Amino acid sequence: MPSGEYDPDAAEARWQRRWVENETFAYPEAQADSDTAFAIDTPPPTVSGNLHWGHVYGSILQDIVARFHRMNGSDVLFPFGYDDNGIASERLAERELGIRHQDFERREFQRKCREVCREYETDFTEKMQGVGLSIDWTNTYRTISPEVQRISQLSFIDLYEKDREYRQEAPAIWCPECETAISQVETEDDERDSHFHDIAFEVVEADPERSDYDADSPDEFTISTTRPELLPACVAVFVHPDDEENEALVGTHARIPIFGQEVPILEDERVDMETGSGIVMCCTFGDQTDIEWYQAHDLPLRVAIDESGHLTEEAGPYEGMHSSEAREAIVSDLEDEGALLDRRAITHTVNVHERCGVGVEFLVTEQWYVEVLDKIDEYLEAGRKMEWFPEKMFTRYQHWVEGLQWDWCISRQRSSGIPFPVWYCAECDAEVIADKTDLPVDPLSDNPPVDVCPECGHDEFIPEDDVLDTWATSSLTPLINAGWDWDADAGEFTMDRPEIYPMDVRPQGHDIISFWLFHTVIKCYEHTGEVPFESTMINGMVLDENREKMSKSKGNVVEPDTVMDQFPVDAARFWAAGSAIGDDLPYQEKGLRAGEKLIRKLWNASKLVESLAPDPYPDEPDDLEELDRWLLAEIDREIERLTTRLENREFSKARDGLRTFFWGTFCDDYLEIAKQREDASAEYTLRTAHRRFVKLFAPFLAHVSEEIWHAEYAAGADGEAAESVHLSEWPEPLGLSADHDAGELAMAVVGALRKYKSAEQLPLNAPLEVVEVYGNVSGFEDDITGVMHVEDLRMYPDAEAPVETVTTGIDLAYATVGPKYGDTIADIEAGIAEGDYELVDDELHVAGVELAPDEFEIETERQYRGEGTLLDADDAVVIVRSDGE
Numbered sequence: 001m002p003s004g005e006y007d008p009d010a011a012e013a014r015w016q017r018r019w020v021e022n023e024t025f026a027y028p029e030a031q032a033d034s035d036t037a038f039a040i041d042t043p044p045p046t047v048s049g050n051l052h053w054g055h056v057y058g059s060i061l062q063d064i065v066a067r068f069h070r071m072n073g074s075d076v077l078f079p080f081g082y083d084d085n086g087i088a089s090e091r092l093a094e095r096e097l098g099i100r101h102q103d104f105e106r107r108e109f110q111r112k113c114r115e116v117c118r119e120y121e122t123d124f125t126e127k128m129q130g131v132g133l134s135i136d137w138t139n140t141y142r143t144i145s146p147e148v149q150r151i152s153q154l155s156f157i158d159l160y161e162k163d164r165e166y167r168q169e170a171p172a173i174w175c176p177e178c179e180t181a182i183s184q185v186e187t188e189d190d191e192r193d194s195h196f197h198d199i200a201f202e203v204v205e206a207d208p209e210r211s212d213y214d215a216d217s218p219d220e221f222t223i224s225t226t227r228p229e230l231l232p233a234c235v236a237v238f239v240h241p242d243d244e245e246n247e248a249l250v251g252t253h254a255r256i257p258i259f260g261q262e263v264p265i266l267e268d269e270r271v272d273m274e275t276g277s278g279i280v281m282c283c284t285f286g287d288q289t290d291i292e293w294y295q296a297h298d299l300p301l302r303v304a305i306d307e308s309g310h311l312t313e314e315a316g317p318y319e320g321m322h323s324s325e326a327r328e329a330i331v332s333d334l335e336d337e338g339a340l341l342d343r344r345a346i347t348h349t350v351n352v353h354e355r356c357g358v359g360v361e362f363l364v365t366e367q368w369y370v371e372v373l374d375k376i377d378e379y380l381e382a383g384r385k386m387e388w389f390p391e392k393m394f395t396r397y398q399h400w401v402e403g404l405q406w407d408w409c410i411s412r413q414r415s416s417g418i419p420f421p422v423w424y425c426a427e428c429d430a431e432v433i434a435d436k437t438d439l440p441v442d443p444l445s446d447n448p449p450v451d452v453c454p455e456c457g458h459d460e461f462i463p464e465d466d467v468l469d470t471w472a473t474s475s476l477t478p479l480i481n482a483g484w485d486w487d488a489d490a491g492e493f494t495m496d497r498p499e500i501y502p503m504d505v506r507p508q509g510h511d512i513i514s515f516w517l518f519h520t521v522i523k524c525y526e527h528t529g530e531v532p533f534e535s536t537m538i539n540g541m542v543l544d545e546n547r548e549k550m551s552k553s554k555g556n557v558v559e560p561d562t563v564m565d566q567f568p569v570d571a572a573r574f575w576a577a578g579s580a581i582g583d584d585l586p587y588q589e590k591g592l593r594a595g596e597k598l599i600r601k602l603w604n605a606s607k608l609v610e611s612l613a614p615d616p617y618p619d620e621p622d623d624l625e626e627l628d629r630w631l632l633a634e635i636d637r638e639i640e641r642l643t644t645r646l647e648n649r650e651f652s653k654a655r656d657g658l659r660t661f662f663w664g665t666f667c668d669d670y671l672e673i674a675k676q677r678e679d680a681s682a683e684y685t686l687r688t689a690h691r692r693f694v695k696l697f698a699p700f701l702a703h704v705s706e707e708i709w710h711a712e713y714a715a716g717a718d719g720e721a722a723e724s725v726h727l728s729e730w731p732e733p734l735g736l737s738a739d740h741d742a743g744e745l746a747m748a749v750v751g752a753l754r755k756y757k758s759a760e761q762l763p764l765n766a767p768l769e770v771v772e773v774y775g776n777v778s779g780f781e782d783d784i785t786g787v788m789h790v791e792d793l794r795m796y797p798d799a800e801a802p803v804e805t806v807t808t809g810i811d812l813a814y815a816t817v818g819p820k821y822g823d824t825i826a827d828i829e830a831g832i833a834e835g836d837y838e839l840v841d842d843e844l845h846v847a848g849v850e851l852a853p854d855e856f857e858i859e860t861e862r863q864y865r866g867e868g869t870l871l872d873a874d875d876a877v878v879i880v881r882s883d884g885e
C-alpha cells in the first residue's frame with residue numbers, strides 16, 4: 001500500500017484514464033455466448049453539453065449493475081449512444097453555426113448537425129468518463145449516423161411489409177406552434193385559466209314531417225364553450241338521448257350566431273349532460289369527441305383553424321387572425337349582437353404539446369401511422385413478460401397502454417430528421433418503397449428504385465418529405481446494439497451480436513416509460529417476435545435536500561459538476577447507491593460525507609491488514625482458529641445477502657448491509673482482536689477477508705477498491721490474479737461452518753472487555769482474573785481468554801444471570817400523547833417523575849388517565865448487586881471480578 005492518506009483526486013483520474021486506455025471494459029470482439037453475455041440498453045442522452053443529475057444518478061446505478069455482473073462471470077456489453085437526431089440537436093446546430101436548416105439540402109444539414117454534435121459529444125464523453133463508469137467506449141453509436149438511419153429505415157420497411165403501418169388522411173393531433181403532427185404520447189394535460197361563454201343559439205326550421213315534431217319547441221337554447229373561436233367550424237349540435245328537457249330540440253336545426261351556418265341538432269350518448277346546459281356543439285375539430293361524432297354521424301368538414309393556428313376563410317371576417325386573437329374578437333361581436341349571455345372565469349384541463357406547452361388542435365392531414373390499437377392486449381402481455389425493478393412501475397406501463405386512443409403517428413412535418421424511404425406515384429399515388437440494400441436513402445435527393453410506377457406505369461414520382469418521429473428511431477436501441485441488418489443474399493434480417501438480444505436490462509427514468517420503453521417494446525417485438533428485454537430498471541429523479549424538484553426558478557439546483565469537484569466520485573457513487581430503485585433521491589451532502597468516511601475507513605483498514613499480514617496471499621493453515629472460521633463464515637453470509645440484493649437491484653439495502661458488516665464486525669470487532677494476535681490462522685483470515693471486502697466494495701467504490709487491489713493483489717497468486725479488481729471474480733462462499741450466535745456473542749464479550757479496560761485505564765494486555773459470561777460462547781473460549789488475557793473464564797450458557805431488570809424511566813410518545821392529553825401532560829410527567837404510576841397489563845395508569853402501549857415506552861436497566869463489575873455485551877451478561885471476590 002502507498003504510504004499516507006488516500007488521494008482520491010489523483011487516484012480517480014488515474015484509474016479513469018487507465019480504464020479507457022486499456023479498454024478494460026470492452027465487450028469481447030469474438031462472439032460471446034448468450035448465456036454469459038449481459039447487455040445493458042443504456043439510455044442515449046440528447047446532446048447538450050451539460051451533465052444533469054439524471055445522467056449521473058441513473059448511470060451510477062447502471063454501472064453498479066454492470067460491474068456486479070462482470071465480476072460474476074458475464075461478458076458485459078455496457079454501450080453508449082447519443083440521441084442527436086432530434087429537434088434539440090437541430091436547434092443546437094442552427095445556433096452554433098448561425099444557419100437555418102431551411103437553407104440547406106437535408107443531407108447537407110445533417111452533416112453540419114453531426115459536426116456540431118461531435119464536439120459536444122466529446123465533451124460529454126469526458127464528463128461521463130469522469131464519473132468512472134465502466135462503459136465500453138469502443139461501442140458507441142449516434143442516432144443521426146448513416147448506420148442508424150439505415151436501421152431506422154429498415155424498421156419502417158419491415159413494419160410496412162408486415163402490414164403494421166398505414167398512411168391515412170384523417171384528423172391527427174397537431175401542434176400549431178411546432179406546425180407538425182404529433183403522437184398521443186407527446187401530449188399532456190395542463191391546468192389553464194380560461195372562460196366559459198354561454199352563447200345563445202337560435203332554433204330554425206323545425207321539421208314538421210318528423211313524428212316527434214313539437215310546435216312548441218323553444219326558439220333558442222344555450223351552449224357553453226371555452227372555445228368560441230370554433231363557432232365557424234361548428235357542424236352539428238348534440239343532445240343526450242335521455243335529456244328530456246331538451247329532447248324537443250332534436251330534429252330541428254340551429255343557426256350559429258355571427259357566422260350564420262345552419263346545423264342539425266342530433267342525439268348522441270357521448271354528450272355529458274352534467275356540463276353547462278347539456279347541449280353541446282360539434283366542431284371539426286375541438287376535441288376527440290368531435291372526431292368521433294364527425295365519423296359516426298358522417299358530418300361535413302369545416303376547417304376554421306389552419307396549420308399555424310390562424311383562422312381560415314371559413315371564419316369570414318376573422319380570417320388570418322390567430323386563434324387567441326379571434327376568440328376575443330368573436331366574444332366581443334357576440335356581445336354586440338346580444339348573443340353572449342354570460343362569461344365566467346374557470347380553470348380547466350387543456351391538452352397541450354409537451355415540448356412547447358401550446359394547446360393541440362386536430363387537423364385532417366395525411367400521416368403515417370404504426371398500428372397499435374389492434375394489439376393492446378398483446379403489448380400489455382409483452383410488458384408483463386419483463387421483470388420490473390421495481391415491480392410497481394409496471395402499472396405505469398399498463399395505464400399507458402390501456403389509455404391509448406390513437407395509433408402511433410410517426411410522420412413529422414419537420415425538415416430535418418431521418419427521412420421516410422418512400423416516394424409516391426405522381427399519377428396514382430401508389431407508394432414506392434426503397435430497396436433495403438440501398439438504405440439509407442433520402443427521397444429528396446435519391447431516386448426511387450423503379451423507373452415507372454408498378455401500378456400504372458407512370459414515370460414521375462413525388463418524394464415523401466416528412467421525417468420520422470425521433471422515437472421511431474430511439475425505440476430501436478436494442479437492435480442498434482445488436483447490429484441488426486438486412487442480408488440481401490440470405491433474404492433475412494441478421495444480427496452481428498445475436499447473443500445480446502433480448503438485452504438483459506433496460507434502465508431508464510420513469511418519465512419516459514410511455515415514450516421510450518413502450519415504443520421499444522412494440523417495435524422490437526414486431527421485428528423479432530421477442531420482447532427486447534429480460535428486465536427493466538426504473539430510476540427516480542434527484543431532488544433537492546428538502547425533497548423538492550430542482551429548478552432554476554427556485555434556485556435550488558446543485559450541479560453535478562460542482563459536486564464532483566468537491567467530493568470524490570466514489571463518495572457520489574456511495575450516495576447514489578443509497579436509493580431504493582424507482583424512488584426519487586434527495587441530494588444530501590451528508591450522504592456524500594458518509595461516502596468519504598467509508599472510503600477512508602476502507603483505506604485505513606487495508607493499511608492495518610497489510611501491517612498485520614504482510615504477505616497478500618498467505619497459505620491456508622491446517623487448522624483455522626474458531627474465531628477465524630467464524631469470521632469467514634460470517635463473510636459467507638454477507639456475500640449471499642449482498643449477491644441477492646444486487647440481483648434484486650436493492651441498492652440501498654446492499655450498500656448499507658455491506659457497510660455495516662464491514663465497519664462493525666470486521667473493523668470494530670475482528671480487527672481489534674487480530675491486532676493482538678500473531679499467528680498463521682489470523683494472517684490467512686485477515687488477507688482472505690480483506691481481499692473479499694475489496695471485491696465486494698468494487699461495484700460501489702470503484703476507484704478506491706481498484707487502487708487497493710492494484711497495490712495488494714493485482715500481482716496475484718494462483719487463480720486470484722486480475723489486472724483490475726473489476727475483472728476479478730466475485731467471491732464465492734467458502735462453505736465454512738461456524739456457530740454464528742456463539743461467535744457473535746464472543747465478539748460482543750471481547751468488545752465489552754476492551755471497553756472496560758480502556759475505561760479503567762488498564763493496558764490491553766492487563767490480566768483479568770475472573771470473567772463470568774452468562775451466555776453461550778463455547779468454542780470461542782480460547783479467543784476470549786487469549787486476546788483479553790483472562791485467567792479464569794467461566795461460562796454459564798443456561799444459568800440465570802444474577803441481575804435484575806429495573807425500570808428506570810418512562811418515555812412518552814409526545815407526538816400522540818401531546819395533542820391527546822393537552823394540559824394533563826404536566827400531571828402525567830409529574831406522576832412518572834415521582835414514581836406515582838402503575839403498569840397494568842400493557843397500560844400505564846398515571847395522573848388519573850390510562851395510556852395505551854403505543855403512547856409510551858418503558859426504559860429499563862440491568863442491575864447487579866454482587867461483587868465485581870457488570871458489563872454490557874449485547875444480550876449477554878458479563879461480570880468481571882477479581883479472584884476471591
Ligand SMILES: [Zn+2]
Nearest residue numbers: 175178353356
Ligand atoms: Zn409544439
Ligand SMILES: [Zn+2]
Nearest residue numbers: 425428453456
Ligand atoms: Zn402510378
